[in-house]
Amino acid sequence: MKKINYFLIAMIIGVATVFTSCAKDEEIIDPNPSIDFKGGATYTSTDVTIKAGESILVGINAAQNSSTKKKLTKFTIVLTQNNTPSTLIDETMTSNQEAVYSQDFNITFNNEGTVKLVATIIDSDNKSDEVFFNVTVEPAGVVVKKKTNVELGSFNDAVGSFYSTSTEEVFTVSGAFDNQAKVDIIFFKGVTYVNALAAPDDADVNTTIPTFQLNTWTTKNQTRFIKSEMTAAAFDAIGTTYDFPDFGVAASSKATLLVNGDVVYFKTQAGKRGFIKVVDLYSRGDLGKFDVIVEE
Known part of the structure; x- marks a missing residue:
């Protein structure tokens, strides 16, 4: 009878080990949403130099995490110059933007200097992803x-x-x-x-x-x-x-x-x-x- 009990205990431990191993295999490594700049001749997606008063076209593609399926909730563009951030875009997602977000922005730079443009997407679990590039603004003449x-x-x-x-x-x-x-x-x-x-x-x-x-x-x-x-x-x-x-x-x-x-x-x-x-x-x-x- 003792032998049977020992055998049952061993089986239970083995099954628990299998379930624990499966749970670890299913753990989500990167739970964040994704964001990227649009590419192409008309878009700016990397460091650029322009004249004061000129505009650039910035395109955004963002998506919820394919594993967590957490809804997208917020998108921002922040411009930082001389260590001073300024929020240019602060957008709350509508129902038809909760899975995929795509938008274009024409942005004009009037002040000379170097500006860091950071675009960020946030989901309902407060997970986020961001992309950025620098804009060097030279005198217009x-x-x-x-x-x-x-x-x-x-x-x-x-x-x-x-x-x-x-x-x-x-x-x-x-x-x-x-x-x-x-x-x-x-x-x-x-x-x-x-x-x-x-x-x-x-x-x-x-x-x-x-x-x-x-x-x-x-x-x-x-x-x-x-x-x-x-x-x-x-x-x-x-x-x-x-x-x-x-x-x-x-x-x-x-x-x-x-x-x-x-x-x-x-x-x-x-x-x-x-x-x-x-x-x-x-x-x-x-x-x-x-x-x-x-x-x-």
Whole structure:
């Protein structure tokens, strides 16, 4: 009889061991819901650099845990900049979103700096999952002003040859002498340089054109020029702001051999950057028409 009891006890222990083992096998390793960014050409899903004021499209796909089947309850997008979090989206799931959630968001970034975007999904068991990327927001550009159809004459023309980018004025020889500090650009025509724009401190314009009387000036602004690869159409497309490129070291005190449609990048002694587009040099050559864009 004792042998039978021992046998029954052994069987009970064995069955309990089997059930315990099965229970462990069925334990859910990852009970969290899932979330991912949508991919594709129109979506942003990884670190990105944009200009202030620009927008990105963020797409979200989320789903309840396939094992727990816990309902999705909440979705958030939090933006953190300078260690300060700000909740952009805080959405409670509707009944038709409790198993699967899919949504797109157009997000605009106005402030410069680095922003961490974190998207989080939470279920009814308070389990969660998140994804994130960083957005680097660069300056959108500076405010510019545009002056069109500026006519400048060469040294033998009645129209003034001297231009002020700050006041948008054209000066004759006498007027320029009285406003030396304002003059940034001089237009002239010659045998060597044909149609040219020069700074008041340019050696050639000072020595080869005595009628400009630059030898009497005490202030000669050091404007610098670079022949740009910008097209006339790209120049025309510039609006009220522009993100100027770095001004290269290969700049010159003059831009020469100009033809219609050329665009010249310049920087004044005051540090203002801008572009000049050659609109029309006319057939006679001693008169030019220009459009000018410059920083405010």
